[in-house]
Amino acid sequence: MPRLPALFAIVLALATGSLRAADDYDYDLVHSSVGFKARFLDISWIQGRFNDVSGKFSLDRQDPSKSTFSLTIKADSVDTANAARDEHLRQPDYFDTKQFPTIEFRSTAVKAIPDGYEVTGNFTMHGVTQPVTIKLVGGKEIEAMGKKRVGFGTELKLKRSDFNFDKGQIGNIGDEAIIIIDCAGQRD
Protein backbone atom coordinates (compact mmCIF):
# COMPACT_ATOMS: atom_id res chain seq x y z
CA MET A 1 0.00 0.00 0.00
CA PRO A 2 2.43 2.68 -1.17
CA ARG A 3 -0.28 5.34 -1.08
CA LEU A 4 -1.01 4.85 2.56
CA PRO A 5 1.84 7.00 3.92
CA ALA A 6 0.88 9.84 1.59
CA LEU A 7 -2.76 9.65 2.59
CA PHE A 8 -1.74 9.56 6.21
CA ALA A 9 0.40 12.63 5.72
CA ILE A 10 -2.49 14.51 4.12
CA VAL A 11 -4.85 13.64 6.94
CA LEU A 12 -2.25 14.72 9.46
CA ALA A 13 -1.62 17.95 7.60
CA LEU A 14 -5.34 18.76 7.51
CA ALA A 15 -5.58 18.05 11.20
CA THR A 16 -2.77 20.44 12.03
CA GLY A 17 -3.94 23.05 9.57
CA SER A 18 -0.76 23.11 7.53
CA LEU A 19 -2.73 22.92 4.29
CA ARG A 20 -5.27 25.46 5.41
CA ALA A 21 -5.71 28.39 3.04
CA ALA A 22 -4.81 31.88 4.23
CA ASP A 23 -7.17 33.38 6.79
CA ASP A 24 -9.30 36.18 5.37
CA TYR A 25 -10.30 38.98 7.71
CA ASP A 26 -12.73 41.82 7.19
CA TYR A 27 -11.81 45.23 8.53
CA ASP A 28 -13.58 45.81 11.84
CA LEU A 29 -14.62 49.45 11.63
CA VAL A 30 -15.96 49.52 15.18
CA HIS A 31 -12.66 48.58 16.75
CA SER A 32 -10.29 50.27 14.34
CA SER A 33 -9.19 53.78 13.56
CA VAL A 34 -7.21 55.60 10.93
CA GLY A 35 -5.93 58.89 12.22
CA PHE A 36 -3.45 61.46 11.09
CA LYS A 37 -1.54 64.39 12.42
CA ALA A 38 0.40 67.22 10.90
CA ARG A 39 2.39 70.09 12.31
CA PHE A 40 0.65 73.44 12.70
CA LEU A 41 3.02 76.41 12.29
CA ASP A 42 5.70 73.99 13.51
CA ILE A 43 4.58 74.61 17.08
CA SER A 44 1.87 71.99 17.64
CA TRP A 45 0.04 69.11 16.03
CA ILE A 46 -3.34 69.08 14.31
CA GLN A 47 -4.92 65.68 14.65
CA GLY A 48 -7.81 64.10 12.85
CA ARG A 49 -9.22 60.83 11.70
CA PHE A 50 -11.14 59.22 8.86
CA ASN A 51 -14.47 57.80 9.91
CA ASP A 52 -15.24 55.67 6.86
CA VAL A 53 -12.66 52.97 6.27
CA SER A 54 -12.93 49.51 4.81
CA GLY A 55 -10.44 46.81 4.01
CA LYS A 56 -9.49 43.21 3.94
CA PHE A 57 -6.46 41.28 4.89
CA SER A 58 -5.47 37.76 4.23
CA LEU A 59 -2.91 36.17 6.53
CA ASP A 60 -0.99 33.11 5.49
CA ARG A 61 0.91 32.20 8.61
CA GLN A 62 2.82 29.39 6.93
CA ASP A 63 3.96 31.49 4.04
CA PRO A 64 3.69 35.19 5.01
CA SER A 65 4.75 36.29 1.53
CA LYS A 66 1.32 35.14 0.35
CA SER A 67 -0.44 37.43 2.79
CA THR A 68 -2.20 40.52 1.47
CA PHE A 69 -3.41 43.74 3.01
CA SER A 70 -5.72 46.35 1.54
CA LEU A 71 -7.28 49.44 3.01
CA THR A 72 -9.69 51.94 1.47
CA ILE A 73 -10.35 55.23 3.19
CA LYS A 74 -13.17 57.55 2.15
CA ALA A 75 -11.42 60.91 2.08
CA ASP A 76 -14.76 62.65 2.54
CA SER A 77 -14.99 61.21 6.06
CA VAL A 78 -12.14 63.36 7.37
CA ASP A 79 -12.92 64.55 10.88
CA THR A 80 -10.79 66.97 12.89
CA ALA A 81 -13.53 67.87 15.38
CA ASN A 82 -14.10 71.16 13.59
CA ALA A 83 -16.74 71.26 10.89
CA ALA A 84 -15.33 74.31 9.13
CA ARG A 85 -11.85 72.85 8.98
CA ASP A 86 -13.20 69.51 7.76
CA GLU A 87 -15.02 71.29 4.92
CA HIS A 88 -11.80 73.09 4.09
CA LEU A 89 -9.82 69.86 4.05
CA ARG A 90 -12.30 68.32 1.61
CA GLN A 91 -11.70 71.06 -0.93
CA PRO A 92 -9.14 70.94 -3.75
CA ASP A 93 -6.52 72.84 -1.75
CA TYR A 94 -6.20 69.68 0.32
CA PHE A 95 -7.82 66.28 -0.29
CA ASP A 96 -10.04 67.30 -3.24
CA THR A 97 -12.50 64.63 -2.22
CA LYS A 98 -14.86 65.12 -5.16
CA GLN A 99 -12.03 64.38 -7.56
CA PHE A 100 -10.15 61.85 -5.45
CA PRO A 101 -12.76 60.24 -3.23
CA THR A 102 -10.60 57.46 -1.79
CA ILE A 103 -7.20 56.94 -0.22
CA GLU A 104 -6.00 53.40 -0.79
CA PHE A 105 -3.28 51.04 0.24
CA ARG A 106 -2.65 47.75 -1.57
CA SER A 107 0.16 45.47 -0.47
CA THR A 108 2.57 44.07 -3.02
CA ALA A 109 4.98 42.17 -0.77
CA VAL A 110 4.79 40.90 2.79
CA LYS A 111 7.41 39.36 5.01
CA ALA A 112 7.31 38.28 8.61
CA ILE A 113 9.34 40.15 11.20
CA PRO A 114 9.65 39.31 14.90
CA ASP A 115 6.68 41.33 16.11
CA GLY A 116 4.51 41.41 13.02
CA TYR A 117 4.88 41.92 9.30
CA GLU A 118 6.81 44.24 7.06
CA VAL A 119 4.45 45.18 4.27
CA THR A 120 5.44 46.90 1.06
CA GLY A 121 2.67 48.29 -1.08
CA ASN A 122 1.23 51.11 -3.10
CA PHE A 123 -0.30 54.04 -1.28
CA THR A 124 -2.63 56.11 -3.44
CA MET A 125 -3.74 59.52 -2.30
CA HIS A 126 -4.82 62.62 -4.19
CA GLY A 127 -4.50 60.72 -7.46
CA VAL A 128 -0.84 59.87 -6.92
CA THR A 129 0.48 56.38 -6.14
CA GLN A 130 3.73 55.98 -4.25
CA PRO A 131 5.39 52.80 -2.99
CA VAL A 132 5.65 52.63 0.80
CA THR A 133 6.87 50.11 3.33
CA ILE A 134 5.17 49.85 6.70
CA LYS A 135 5.83 47.79 9.76
CA LEU A 136 2.61 46.21 10.99
CA VAL A 137 2.95 45.33 14.64
CA GLY A 138 0.60 42.63 15.88
CA GLY A 139 -1.03 39.69 14.19
CA LYS A 140 -1.90 37.46 17.11
CA GLU A 141 -5.30 35.87 16.64
CA ILE A 142 -7.73 35.54 19.52
CA GLU A 143 -11.35 34.46 19.67
CA ALA A 144 -13.78 36.88 21.27
CA MET A 145 -17.43 37.84 20.90
CA GLY A 146 -18.06 34.91 18.60
CA LYS A 147 -15.40 35.81 16.04
CA LYS A 148 -11.75 35.26 15.47
CA ARG A 149 -9.95 38.55 15.70
CA VAL A 150 -6.57 39.92 14.85
CA GLY A 151 -5.17 43.41 15.15
CA PHE A 152 -2.32 45.50 13.81
CA GLY A 153 -0.93 48.94 14.40
CA THR A 154 1.42 51.10 12.40
CA GLU A 155 2.49 54.65 11.75
CA LEU A 156 3.34 55.92 8.32
CA LYS A 157 5.12 59.17 7.53
CA LEU A 158 4.26 60.81 4.24
CA LYS A 159 5.09 64.07 2.56
CA ARG A 160 2.05 65.80 1.11
CA SER A 161 4.23 67.28 -1.61
CA ASP A 162 4.96 63.74 -2.84
CA PHE A 163 1.25 63.34 -3.49
CA ASN A 164 0.77 66.48 -5.54
CA PHE A 165 -0.97 68.45 -2.82
CA ASP A 166 -1.13 72.14 -3.54
CA LYS A 167 2.28 73.54 -2.67
CA GLY A 168 0.68 76.87 -1.86
CA GLN A 169 -1.06 75.24 1.06
CA ILE A 170 2.09 73.71 2.52
CA GLY A 171 3.30 76.26 4.99
CA ASN A 172 1.04 76.78 7.96
CA ILE A 173 0.40 73.05 7.94
CA GLY A 174 3.59 71.04 7.66
CA ASP A 175 4.46 69.05 4.57
CA GLU A 176 4.92 65.87 6.55
CA ALA A 177 1.85 64.02 7.77
CA ILE A 178 1.81 61.02 10.03
CA ILE A 179 -0.87 58.43 9.36
CA ILE A 180 -1.71 56.32 12.40
CA ILE A 181 -3.47 53.06 11.65
CA ASP A 182 -4.83 50.79 14.33
CA CYS A 183 -6.95 48.17 12.71
CA ALA A 184 -8.68 45.05 13.82
CA GLY A 185 -9.87 42.29 11.55
CA GLN A 186 -12.46 39.66 12.17
CA ARG A 187 -13.58 36.38 10.65
CA ASP A 188 -16.08 33.71 11.50
Add this chain to the structure above:
Amino acid sequence: MVVRAVLGAFAVAAALGAVGAGMSRREPALASVAVIVAFVWGVVAGLFLLRALPSLPPTTALDRFLVILLPVALAIEAEAAAHWLGGFWLTAERGCVALVAVPVLLHGSVWLEGGGPALAILAAAIFFWASWEGITGEVRDSDDRVVAGVTVLALVVAGLAIAMAGWLKGGLVALPLAGALAGALAVEWAGSRAAGGSLGRDGGGHAPSGLAGLTAAGLVALFGLVVVGRCFGRLSSAAALLILLVPLLAVVPAAIGRGLPVSAAGRLLCSASYRIFLAVVPLVIVLWGAKADFDTRLGRLLGAAPAAARHRLVSARLVSPRPELQAVPAFEFGRDRLGGEVASVERGDVWNVGGKQAAENDPPARCETAAELVGMRPEHRGDDVGEDEVVGWLDGKLVKGG
Protein backbone atom coordinates in the same frame (compact mmCIF):
# COMPACT_ATOMS: atom_id res chain seq x y z
CA MET B 1 2.25 87.55 -5.10
CA VAL B 2 -1.39 87.89 -6.11
CA VAL B 3 -1.08 91.56 -6.99
CA ARG B 4 2.09 90.85 -8.93
CA ALA B 5 0.32 88.07 -10.83
CA VAL B 6 -2.63 90.28 -11.73
CA LEU B 7 -0.45 93.20 -12.78
CA GLY B 8 1.86 90.87 -14.67
CA ALA B 9 -1.04 89.29 -16.54
CA PHE B 10 -2.41 92.73 -17.38
CA ALA B 11 0.97 94.06 -18.52
CA VAL B 12 1.90 91.05 -20.66
CA ALA B 13 -1.52 90.94 -22.32
CA ALA B 14 -1.49 94.66 -22.96
CA ALA B 15 2.09 94.74 -24.24
CA LEU B 16 1.77 91.74 -26.54
CA GLY B 17 -1.63 92.91 -27.71
CA ALA B 18 -0.24 96.32 -28.59
CA VAL B 19 2.71 94.85 -30.45
CA GLY B 20 0.56 92.30 -32.29
CA ALA B 21 -2.16 94.76 -33.21
CA GLY B 22 0.43 97.31 -34.28
CA MET B 23 2.21 94.83 -36.51
CA SER B 24 -1.02 93.73 -38.17
CA ARG B 25 -2.55 97.16 -38.52
CA ARG B 26 -3.28 96.59 -42.19
CA GLU B 27 -4.79 93.17 -41.54
CA PRO B 28 -7.91 93.68 -39.42
CA ALA B 29 -8.45 89.96 -38.91
CA LEU B 30 -4.90 89.40 -37.74
CA ALA B 31 -5.20 92.35 -35.34
CA SER B 32 -8.17 90.72 -33.65
CA VAL B 33 -6.33 87.38 -33.47
CA ALA B 34 -3.39 89.23 -31.93
CA VAL B 35 -5.39 90.47 -28.95
CA ILE B 36 -6.73 86.95 -28.31
CA VAL B 37 -3.19 85.55 -28.41
CA ALA B 38 -2.10 88.36 -26.10
CA PHE B 39 -4.79 87.29 -23.64
CA VAL B 40 -3.44 83.74 -23.71
CA TRP B 41 0.10 84.88 -22.90
CA GLY B 42 -1.20 87.23 -20.24
CA VAL B 43 -2.92 84.29 -18.56
CA VAL B 44 0.23 82.17 -18.78
CA ALA B 45 2.32 84.98 -17.28
CA GLY B 46 -0.17 85.58 -14.49
CA LEU B 47 -0.40 81.90 -13.58
CA PHE B 48 3.39 81.64 -13.65
CA LEU B 49 3.74 84.57 -11.27
CA LEU B 50 1.04 83.08 -9.08
CA ARG B 51 2.87 79.73 -9.16
CA ALA B 52 -0.36 78.17 -10.27
CA LEU B 53 0.50 76.78 -13.69
CA PRO B 54 -1.56 73.65 -14.37
CA SER B 55 0.07 70.26 -14.08
CA LEU B 56 0.45 68.00 -17.09
CA PRO B 57 -1.24 65.71 -17.74
CA PRO B 58 -4.19 67.50 -16.18
CA THR B 59 -5.58 65.54 -13.24
CA THR B 60 -7.81 68.07 -11.53
CA ALA B 61 -10.80 70.03 -12.74
CA LEU B 62 -8.87 73.28 -12.58
CA ASP B 63 -6.08 71.80 -14.69
CA ARG B 64 -8.56 70.53 -17.27
CA PHE B 65 -10.20 73.95 -17.38
CA LEU B 66 -6.87 75.69 -18.01
CA VAL B 67 -5.31 73.08 -20.29
CA ILE B 68 -8.28 71.85 -22.31
CA LEU B 69 -11.46 73.93 -22.14
CA LEU B 70 -10.03 77.44 -22.26
CA PRO B 71 -7.45 76.82 -25.03
CA VAL B 72 -10.00 75.03 -27.22
CA ALA B 73 -12.49 77.86 -26.80
CA LEU B 74 -9.82 80.44 -27.56
CA ALA B 75 -8.80 78.52 -30.66
CA ILE B 76 -12.39 78.69 -31.89
CA GLU B 77 -12.50 82.43 -31.24
CA ALA B 78 -9.19 82.86 -33.04
CA GLU B 79 -10.67 80.98 -36.01
CA ALA B 80 -13.65 83.30 -35.89
CA ALA B 81 -11.43 86.36 -35.76
CA ALA B 82 -9.27 85.14 -38.62
CA HIS B 83 -12.20 84.19 -40.87
CA TRP B 84 -10.92 80.66 -41.19
CA LEU B 85 -14.39 79.19 -40.86
CA GLY B 86 -17.89 80.26 -41.70
CA GLY B 87 -20.56 81.12 -39.15
CA PHE B 88 -22.25 77.72 -39.28
CA TRP B 89 -19.07 75.83 -38.49
CA LEU B 90 -18.18 78.21 -35.69
CA THR B 91 -21.63 77.76 -34.17
CA ALA B 92 -21.25 74.00 -34.47
CA GLU B 93 -17.80 74.08 -32.87
CA ARG B 94 -19.05 76.20 -29.99
CA GLY B 95 -21.95 73.81 -29.54
CA CYS B 96 -19.64 70.79 -29.41
CA VAL B 97 -17.37 72.45 -26.88
CA ALA B 98 -20.35 73.50 -24.76
CA LEU B 99 -21.69 69.94 -24.85
CA VAL B 100 -18.49 68.35 -23.61
CA ALA B 101 -17.33 71.18 -21.33
CA VAL B 102 -18.97 70.00 -18.12
CA PRO B 103 -18.13 66.29 -18.60
CA VAL B 104 -14.51 67.27 -19.29
CA LEU B 105 -14.37 69.37 -16.13
CA LEU B 106 -16.02 66.66 -14.03
CA HIS B 107 -14.02 63.80 -15.57
CA GLY B 108 -12.98 61.13 -13.11
CA SER B 109 -14.83 62.74 -10.21
CA VAL B 110 -17.64 61.49 -8.04
CA TRP B 111 -20.02 63.68 -10.04
CA LEU B 112 -19.89 61.35 -13.03
CA GLU B 113 -20.21 58.11 -11.07
CA GLY B 114 -23.13 56.10 -12.41
CA GLY B 115 -23.52 58.34 -15.42
CA GLY B 116 -23.84 61.56 -13.44
CA PRO B 117 -26.66 64.07 -13.45
CA ALA B 118 -27.27 63.94 -17.20
CA LEU B 119 -30.11 66.47 -17.23
CA ALA B 120 -28.19 69.04 -15.23
CA ILE B 121 -25.17 68.60 -17.48
CA LEU B 122 -27.33 69.02 -20.58
CA ALA B 123 -29.00 72.12 -19.13
CA ALA B 124 -25.59 73.61 -18.31
CA ALA B 125 -24.38 72.85 -21.84
CA ILE B 126 -27.40 74.55 -23.41
CA PHE B 127 -27.03 77.58 -21.14
CA PHE B 128 -23.31 77.78 -21.88
CA TRP B 129 -23.73 77.46 -25.62
CA ALA B 130 -26.64 79.92 -25.79
CA SER B 131 -24.88 82.59 -23.74
CA TRP B 132 -21.56 82.08 -25.57
CA GLU B 133 -23.11 82.19 -29.02
CA GLY B 134 -25.73 84.81 -28.22
CA ILE B 135 -23.58 87.29 -26.34
CA THR B 136 -20.65 86.99 -28.74
CA GLY B 137 -22.98 87.60 -31.68
CA GLU B 138 -24.54 90.59 -29.97
CA VAL B 139 -21.14 92.09 -29.18
CA ARG B 140 -19.94 91.46 -32.72
CA ASP B 141 -22.90 93.37 -34.08
CA SER B 142 -22.85 96.23 -31.60
CA ASP B 143 -19.23 96.65 -30.46
CA ASP B 144 -20.60 96.72 -26.92
CA ARG B 145 -17.78 96.90 -24.37
CA VAL B 146 -20.00 96.76 -21.30
CA VAL B 147 -20.35 92.98 -21.38
CA ALA B 148 -16.62 92.37 -21.49
CA GLY B 149 -16.13 94.89 -18.69
CA VAL B 150 -18.65 93.29 -16.36
CA THR B 151 -17.25 89.86 -17.24
CA VAL B 152 -13.90 91.02 -15.86
CA LEU B 153 -15.70 92.11 -12.69
CA ALA B 154 -17.59 88.82 -12.53
CA LEU B 155 -14.32 86.89 -12.83
CA VAL B 156 -12.88 88.83 -9.92
CA VAL B 157 -15.97 88.27 -7.77
CA ALA B 158 -16.15 84.58 -8.71
CA GLY B 159 -12.52 84.20 -7.69
CA LEU B 160 -13.02 85.97 -4.37
CA ALA B 161 -16.15 83.95 -3.63
CA ILE B 162 -14.43 80.64 -4.40
CA ALA B 163 -11.41 81.61 -2.33
CA MET B 164 -13.51 82.78 0.63
CA ALA B 165 -15.46 79.53 0.48
CA GLY B 166 -12.20 77.73 1.17
CA TRP B 167 -10.53 76.92 -2.17
CA LEU B 168 -7.78 79.46 -2.20
CA LYS B 169 -5.98 78.34 -5.35
CA GLY B 170 -9.19 77.95 -7.34
CA GLY B 171 -10.22 81.45 -6.42
CA LEU B 172 -6.87 83.09 -6.99
CA VAL B 173 -6.56 81.65 -10.49
CA ALA B 174 -9.49 83.85 -11.50
CA LEU B 175 -7.53 87.00 -10.78
CA PRO B 176 -4.80 86.68 -13.45
CA LEU B 177 -7.52 85.63 -15.87
CA ALA B 178 -9.32 88.87 -15.10
CA GLY B 179 -6.04 90.81 -15.29
CA ALA B 180 -5.13 89.38 -18.67
CA LEU B 181 -8.60 90.01 -20.01
CA ALA B 182 -8.51 93.60 -18.78
CA GLY B 183 -5.09 94.11 -20.39
CA ALA B 184 -6.20 92.74 -23.75
CA LEU B 185 -9.41 94.75 -23.60
CA ALA B 186 -7.46 97.91 -22.85
CA VAL B 187 -5.37 97.40 -25.98
CA GLU B 188 -8.45 96.59 -28.02
CA TRP B 189 -10.13 99.75 -26.76
CA ALA B 190 -7.08 101.92 -27.45
CA GLY B 191 -6.63 100.37 -30.89
CA SER B 192 -10.27 100.85 -31.76
CA ARG B 193 -10.12 104.52 -30.80
CA ALA B 194 -7.06 104.96 -32.98
CA ALA B 195 -8.73 103.12 -35.85
CA GLY B 196 -12.07 104.84 -35.41
CA GLY B 197 -13.94 101.55 -34.88
CA SER B 198 -13.53 98.17 -33.36
CA LEU B 199 -10.07 96.67 -33.60
CA GLY B 200 -10.09 94.04 -36.30
CA ARG B 201 -13.27 95.26 -37.94
CA ASP B 202 -12.82 96.10 -41.59
CA GLY B 203 -14.24 99.07 -43.44
CA GLY B 204 -17.43 97.21 -44.25
CA GLY B 205 -18.12 96.76 -40.59
CA HIS B 206 -18.93 93.07 -40.92
CA ALA B 207 -15.68 91.44 -39.92
CA PRO B 208 -15.49 89.90 -36.45
CA SER B 209 -13.80 92.17 -33.98
CA GLY B 210 -11.19 91.39 -31.37
CA LEU B 211 -13.71 92.60 -28.83
CA ALA B 212 -16.07 89.73 -29.61
CA GLY B 213 -13.27 87.19 -29.21
CA LEU B 214 -12.17 88.66 -25.91
CA THR B 215 -15.73 88.78 -24.64
CA ALA B 216 -16.11 85.10 -25.55
CA ALA B 217 -12.84 84.32 -23.78
CA GLY B 218 -14.16 85.99 -20.65
CA LEU B 219 -17.46 84.11 -20.84
CA VAL B 220 -15.74 80.73 -21.22
CA ALA B 221 -13.35 81.53 -18.38
CA LEU B 222 -16.25 82.57 -16.17
CA PHE B 223 -18.29 79.47 -16.96
CA GLY B 224 -15.39 77.11 -16.36
CA LEU B 225 -14.41 78.73 -13.08
CA VAL B 226 -17.94 78.78 -11.76
CA VAL B 227 -18.50 75.11 -12.64
CA VAL B 228 -15.31 73.94 -10.93
CA GLY B 229 -15.94 76.29 -8.01
CA ARG B 230 -19.43 74.91 -7.56
CA CYS B 231 -18.61 71.24 -8.08
CA PHE B 232 -15.24 71.00 -6.37
CA GLY B 233 -15.17 74.00 -4.04
CA ARG B 234 -17.94 75.29 -1.84
CA LEU B 235 -19.39 77.94 -4.14
CA SER B 236 -23.14 77.77 -3.57
CA SER B 237 -25.58 77.08 -6.38
CA ALA B 238 -27.21 80.46 -5.85
CA ALA B 239 -23.90 82.29 -6.05
CA ALA B 240 -22.91 80.31 -9.14
CA LEU B 241 -26.18 81.15 -10.86
CA LEU B 242 -25.96 84.84 -9.98
CA ILE B 243 -22.42 85.09 -11.32
CA LEU B 244 -23.35 83.36 -14.58
CA LEU B 245 -26.30 85.72 -15.03
CA VAL B 246 -24.09 88.81 -14.86
CA PRO B 247 -23.04 88.92 -18.55
CA LEU B 248 -26.64 88.33 -19.59
CA LEU B 249 -27.83 91.20 -17.40
CA ALA B 250 -25.36 93.42 -19.21
CA VAL B 251 -26.34 92.44 -22.72
CA VAL B 252 -30.04 91.53 -22.72
CA PRO B 253 -31.41 95.00 -21.79
CA ALA B 254 -29.38 96.56 -24.60
CA ALA B 255 -30.64 94.01 -27.08
CA ILE B 256 -34.21 94.73 -26.00
CA GLY B 257 -33.63 98.48 -25.99
CA ARG B 258 -32.27 98.47 -29.51
CA GLY B 259 -35.40 96.70 -30.68
CA LEU B 260 -37.68 99.32 -29.18
CA PRO B 261 -38.72 102.53 -30.95
CA VAL B 262 -36.65 105.51 -29.90
CA SER B 263 -37.84 106.33 -26.39
CA ALA B 264 -36.63 107.12 -22.90
CA ALA B 265 -37.11 103.48 -21.91
CA GLY B 266 -35.09 102.29 -24.86
CA ARG B 267 -32.28 104.73 -24.09
CA LEU B 268 -32.28 103.62 -20.46
CA LEU B 269 -32.03 99.96 -21.42
CA CYS B 270 -29.15 100.72 -23.74
CA SER B 271 -27.28 102.98 -21.36
CA ALA B 272 -24.01 101.55 -20.09
CA SER B 273 -24.45 102.84 -16.54
CA TYR B 274 -27.87 101.18 -16.20
CA ARG B 275 -26.56 97.83 -17.43
CA ILE B 276 -23.47 98.04 -15.26
CA PHE B 277 -25.73 98.72 -12.28
CA LEU B 278 -27.87 95.69 -13.16
CA ALA B 279 -24.78 93.51 -13.39
CA VAL B 280 -23.11 94.80 -10.24
CA VAL B 281 -26.09 94.14 -7.96
CA PRO B 282 -25.83 90.32 -8.08
CA LEU B 283 -22.06 90.56 -7.74
CA VAL B 284 -22.42 92.60 -4.55
CA ILE B 285 -24.92 90.04 -3.23
CA VAL B 286 -22.49 87.21 -3.99
CA LEU B 287 -19.60 89.03 -2.32
CA TRP B 288 -21.68 89.87 0.74
CA GLY B 289 -22.79 86.26 1.10
CA ALA B 290 -19.27 84.97 0.61
CA LYS B 291 -17.91 87.34 3.25
CA ALA B 292 -20.60 86.37 5.76
CA ASP B 293 -19.93 82.69 5.12
CA PHE B 294 -16.20 83.27 5.51
CA ASP B 295 -16.70 85.10 8.81
CA THR B 296 -18.77 82.33 10.31
CA ARG B 297 -16.62 79.46 9.09
CA LEU B 298 -13.10 79.87 7.83
CA GLY B 299 -12.54 83.25 9.43
CA ARG B 300 -12.70 81.57 12.80
CA LEU B 301 -10.05 79.06 11.76
CA LEU B 302 -7.81 81.89 10.68
CA GLY B 303 -8.58 84.01 13.71
CA ALA B 304 -10.05 86.73 11.53
CA ALA B 305 -13.68 86.61 12.60
CA PRO B 306 -15.23 89.40 14.58
CA ALA B 307 -16.04 88.51 18.17
CA ALA B 308 -19.77 88.47 17.53
CA ALA B 309 -19.41 85.79 14.90
CA ARG B 310 -17.96 83.34 17.40
CA HIS B 311 -21.36 82.71 18.87
CA ARG B 312 -23.35 82.33 15.73
CA LEU B 313 -23.37 78.57 15.48
CA VAL B 314 -24.39 76.64 18.49
CA SER B 315 -25.68 73.16 18.88
CA ALA B 316 -28.24 72.83 21.59
CA ARG B 317 -30.58 70.42 23.19
CA LEU B 318 -34.19 71.15 23.73
CA VAL B 319 -35.80 69.45 26.67
CA SER B 320 -39.46 69.16 25.94
CA PRO B 321 -42.32 68.16 28.25
CA ARG B 322 -43.14 65.53 25.66
CA PRO B 323 -40.81 62.62 26.43
CA GLU B 324 -40.67 61.45 22.86
CA LEU B 325 -39.10 64.75 21.88
CA GLN B 326 -36.37 64.72 24.48
CA ALA B 327 -33.72 63.86 22.00
CA VAL B 328 -31.16 65.97 20.25
CA PRO B 329 -32.61 68.62 18.01
CA ALA B 330 -29.93 71.01 17.00
CA PHE B 331 -30.30 74.41 15.52
CA GLU B 332 -28.35 77.30 14.23
CA PHE B 333 -28.80 80.75 15.55
CA GLY B 334 -28.74 82.32 12.14
CA ARG B 335 -26.85 85.51 11.80
CA ASP B 336 -28.12 87.43 14.80
CA ARG B 337 -25.64 88.59 17.33
CA LEU B 338 -25.80 86.56 20.46
CA GLY B 339 -23.87 88.19 23.21
CA GLY B 340 -26.08 87.71 26.25
CA GLU B 341 -29.00 88.96 24.27
CA VAL B 342 -31.99 87.42 22.60
CA ALA B 343 -31.87 85.87 19.19
CA SER B 344 -35.00 84.73 17.46
CA VAL B 345 -34.97 81.22 16.11
CA GLU B 346 -37.43 79.59 13.82
CA ARG B 347 -38.77 76.74 15.87
CA GLY B 348 -39.98 74.91 12.82
CA ASP B 349 -36.40 74.55 11.69
CA VAL B 350 -35.31 72.36 14.49
CA TRP B 351 -37.91 69.86 15.46
CA ASN B 352 -37.50 66.57 13.82
CA VAL B 353 -36.60 64.21 16.54
CA GLY B 354 -36.67 60.50 16.19
CA GLY B 355 -38.85 60.88 13.15
CA LYS B 356 -41.51 62.80 15.08
CA GLN B 357 -42.40 66.35 14.39
CA ALA B 358 -43.12 68.59 17.34
CA ALA B 359 -46.23 70.67 17.31
CA GLU B 360 -45.90 74.40 16.83
CA ASN B 361 -47.01 75.11 20.37
CA ASP B 362 -44.95 72.53 22.23
CA PRO B 363 -43.24 74.60 24.86
CA PRO B 364 -39.64 73.83 25.62
CA ALA B 365 -39.32 73.35 29.33
CA ARG B 366 -35.94 74.30 30.64
CA CYS B 367 -32.45 75.42 29.78
CA GLU B 368 -29.39 73.35 29.20
CA THR B 369 -25.95 74.59 29.95
CA ALA B 370 -23.85 75.27 26.92
CA ALA B 371 -21.17 72.97 28.22
CA GLU B 372 -23.55 70.09 27.69
CA LEU B 373 -24.62 71.32 24.34
CA VAL B 374 -21.44 71.77 22.43
CA GLY B 375 -20.40 68.76 20.44
CA MET B 376 -23.79 67.17 20.40
CA ARG B 377 -23.76 67.04 16.65
CA PRO B 378 -20.48 66.36 14.88
CA GLU B 379 -20.86 69.24 12.46
CA HIS B 380 -21.05 71.70 15.33
CA ARG B 381 -18.19 70.35 17.38
CA GLY B 382 -15.61 72.94 18.21
CA ASP B 383 -18.02 75.83 18.17
CA ASP B 384 -16.92 78.55 20.43
CA VAL B 385 -19.23 78.66 23.43
CA GLY B 386 -18.08 79.36 26.94
CA GLU B 387 -18.68 76.59 29.42
CA ASP B 388 -20.47 78.82 31.87
CA GLU B 389 -23.00 80.06 29.37
CA VAL B 390 -26.60 78.98 29.44
CA VAL B 391 -28.83 78.59 26.43
CA GLY B 392 -32.53 78.15 26.62
CA TRP B 393 -35.97 79.31 25.65
CA LEU B 394 -38.04 82.12 27.05
CA ASP B 395 -41.38 83.11 25.59
CA GLY B 396 -40.61 81.41 22.33
CA LYS B 397 -37.26 83.09 21.98
CA LEU B 398 -33.82 81.83 22.62
CA VAL B 399 -31.89 83.43 25.45
CA LYS B 400 -28.33 83.13 26.43
CA GLY B 401 -26.62 84.41 29.52
CA GLY B 402 -24.19 83.55 32.23
